[in-house]
Amino acid sequence: MKRNKFLPLAKRSTTPRPTPAENEVTLYLNQPCLQNDCDPLGYWKNKQPQFPVLTSLASKYLAIPATSAPVEILFSIAGKLYRPERCNLSDTRFEQLMMIRCNPQIPQ
Secondary structure: OOOOOOOOHHHOOOOOOOOHHHHHHHHHHOOOOOOOOOOHHHHHHHOOOOOHHHHHHHHHHOOOOOOOHHHHHHHHHHHHHOOHHHOOOOHHHHHHHHHHHHOOOOOO
C-alpha cells in the first residue's frame, strides 16, 4: 500500500466532503424559524445570494398556478366517465380509466 509522505496515516479522512448543496441545506436548517405571517417568496428573494440552490427550488415549488383550468378539465373528463349508466364502476377501475384518458402519451 502506498502511503502519502506528506500526510500521516492518522490525519487522512475517508469520509466524503459535503457538497455545496448539502452545506446550503445545513446552513438553512440552522436558521431561525419564520413567523406565520411572513411572505415565503419575499424571504427566498432576500436569501437568494446565501441559498442559490434552495432559492431555485423554492421558486419552482412555491409557485401557484394562476388558473383552475387543469382541475376543471379533470372534472369534465371525470363527469364523462362516471355517467349514470356507469355508476357501478369501482374506485380502482375509475382511477384506471382516468389515468388512461388523461395521459394519452403513455404507451400501453
